[in-house]
Amino acid sequence: MEFQIYTGNAAAVTTDTLVVTIDADGALSEAAKAVDTASGGAIQARIDAKDASGALGSSITLYGLNGVSADRVVVVGAGEANATLNAVEANKVVTAAAKAISGKAGTAAIDLTALTSVNRPQAWWAEQLVLAVHGAEYKFIATLPGKEAGPKLDGITWIGDDVTSALVVADAKGLGTSYAKELGNMPPNICTPAYLAEQAEQLSAAAGFTCKVYDEKEMEEMGAGAFYSVSKGSSEPGKVIIMEYKGAGDEAPHMLVGKGITFDTGGISLKPGAKMDEMKYDMCGAASVLGTMKTLAELKPAINVVAIITSAENMPAGDASKPGDVVTTLSGQTVEILNTDAEGRLVLCDALTLGIRDYKPQTCVDIATLTGACMAALGKVNSGLFTNDEDLAEELTSAGLYTNDRVWRLPLEDDYQSLLDSNFADIANIGGPLAGATTAACFLSRFTQDTRWAHVDIAGPAWGGDGTSKGASGRPVPLLTTYLLNKIA
Structure with a gap:
């Protein structure tokens, strides 16, 4: 898997799938705000319509947003505002993101910076995300004639700090785990x-x-x-x-x-x-x-x-x-x-x-x-x-x-x-x-x-x-x- 780091406007990143977060109070992460602004309020409209709740591990996919370079935008719920998530809660977030971007060829860009804390820095979130992608993509087909493994993600763009080392290590761990x-x-x-x-x-x-x-x-x-x-x-x-x-x-x-x-x-x-x-x-x-x-x-x-x-x-x-x-x-x-x-x-x-x-x-x-x-x-x-x-x-x-x-x-x-x-x-x-x-x-x-x-x-x-x-x-x-x-x- 190929990795890139991106620090610009999330709405402008060229990718097949963009993942951003909102919390349970409906507050948008900075990346989600950028997408919402560029698209004329598309994310806020779904929040107002109760389609996107921000509940922990929830997700909704928006397609073809005007002003947004990504083909589709996945809005993942990060749960309670300003909370330091425990391991189980964090896993729900990365699993939701991984399921949304896995099983598809192409690339994905991820912004989880709103979840960064002293205990769980961006490198940790990056590693957990990549491991979750490997987990979502793994299928046993060795003794199932006619079954195919399905497409796999070609690359991930991490929006935020330079966590390339964590991404590479996580990719190797994911290969070993699979x-x-x-x-x-x-x-x-x-x-x-x-x-x-x-x-x-x-x-x-x-x-x-x-x-x-x-x-x-x-x-x-x-x-x-x-x-x-x-x-x-x-x-x-x-x-x-x-x-x-x-x-x-x-x-x-x-x-x-x-x-x-x-x-x-x-x-x-x-x-x-x-x-x-x-x-x-x-x-x-x-x-x-x-x-x-x-x-x-x-x-x-x-x-x-x-x-x-x-x-x-x-x-x-x-x-x-x-x-x-x-x-x-x-x-x-x-x-x-x-x-x-x-x-x-x-x-x-x-x-x-x-x-x-x-x-x-x-x-x-x-x-x-x-x-x-x-x-x-x-x-x-x-x-x-x-x-x-x-x-x-x-x-x-x-x-x-x-x-x-x-x-x-x-x-x-x-x-x-x-x-x-x-x-x-x-x-x-x-x-x-x-x-x-x-x-x-x-x-x-x-x-x-x-x-x-x-x-x-x-x-x-x-x-x-x-x-x-x-x-x-x-x-x-x-x-x-x-x-x-x-x-x-």
């Missing part, structure tokens, strides 16, 4: 561990990353018994995928680890049949890591990042793991598998050991659709955040607040560790019916050594909707990319 959505929505007979490996290799080849793929036999021979205990139950071989982006010389990298269970039946501890189709989304942690790497490929920032995707199917075959099995992890610790549906932590723990051992990262963040318990606690609004590193907690929380891709910190005290005690192994893979999200994080913490580490449980926000509205969200690509970019800001 890529994560596409991977998450792909049917599980297509999106297998081998498919994810192919995607990683293609992305790496195009971007100049290095990419290494270990198959399940190599992981077994390496001693990664926890990973192999999950992957061996499927006819689709598991893969551990490692991508390296080097933009900062010899600096120690920051590491992202994504859970990529491309389908989760629960294994021998079989899940109920209702909504089991949604278990194709159990690889959304991996999808978010790939989406983040795609964003880095676009921006080429001065940072080193190692991405590890640990991918398998969790199937109830004759050679699948059984409740009561004891396996030896790559770290040498033994694990009693009490529930085969707690498989995500088993594939992640060996990936954490491998990555920390081989790359000695500055920081490590794993991302996983890990527990229903986290979704029960936080719903589909916030991802769960677990860490004992206060600085890392602040970095991830701040990135989430900025991008409206929010996390909520949950406890990780040592008091919970005893819930994972086992009579037959160093650790059990579940901790009982209480504090399930925390005990899952406690399990992972035992494989992080002294590394600055955080766990992000995205079981709630990774996908949503029902029926024809069901789909992957692409979260937390905006959070992760902002978190990484902030390290070099």
Whole structure:
């Protein structure tokens, strides 16, 4: 997408669609005033006729206004006058604007300067607008023969401050988020561990990353018994995928680890049949890591990042793991598998050991659709955040607040560790019916050594909707990319 900055009279900007705002009292923004004056009062006339209310997120489109260079003018409601909008309210405004300009070829000019505040500067509004455009334009058509993606916006002219950098960064984040959505929505007979490996290799080849793929036999021979205990139950071989982006010389990298269970039946501890189709989304942690790497490929920032995707199917075959099995992890610790549906932590723990051992990262963040318990606690609004590193907690929380891709910190005290005690192994893979999200994080913490580490449980926000509205969200690509970019800001 192409971007331009414009500081002149909004009525004179040459574009296909012009977006201006009014508030709930009917007050016009400066850009709206310019259009109203040039058109002989066209916007005020619609306000007087009660066609345009200024209600938060409302919109009305005016066509062929005399004296206005734009083909059409969209008037978006900004809500209460002089209000500092919260994240939900702000999202309603940018979503309304994005829907009005998306799905059409050509260009759009946007003026949201009336909404600028100390807490939400123009750069923030610009980023949210571009992300909303990407969200409005994304459609899954890969398995819908005859369907077309539809036209996409060619360019955006931002009316106001020079926020070109924010627009470019947001465009890259939008591309990464849409890529994560596409991977998450792909049917599980297509999106297998081998498919994810192919995607990683293609992305790496195009971007100049290095990419290494270990198959399940190599992981077994390496001693990664926890990973192999999950992957061996499927006819689709598991893969551990490692991508390296080097933009900062010899600096120690920051590491992202994504859970990529491309389908989760629960294994021998079989899940109920209702909504089991949604278990194709159990690889959304991996999808978010790939989406983040795609964003880095676009921006080429001065940072080193190692991405590890640990991918398998969790199937109830004759050679699948059984409740009561004891396996030896790559770290040498033994694990009693009490529930085969707690498989995500088993594939992640060996990936954490491998990555920390081989790359000695500055920081490590794993991302996983890990527990229903986290979704029960936080719903589909916030991802769960677990860490004992206060600085890392602040970095991830701040990135989430900025991008409206929010996390909520949950406890990780040592008091919970005893819930994972086992009579037959160093650790059990579940901790009982209480504090399930925390005990899952406690399990992972035992494989992080002294590394600055955080766990992000995205079981709630990774996908949503029902029926024809069901789909992957692409979260937390905006959070992760902002978190990484902030390290070099």
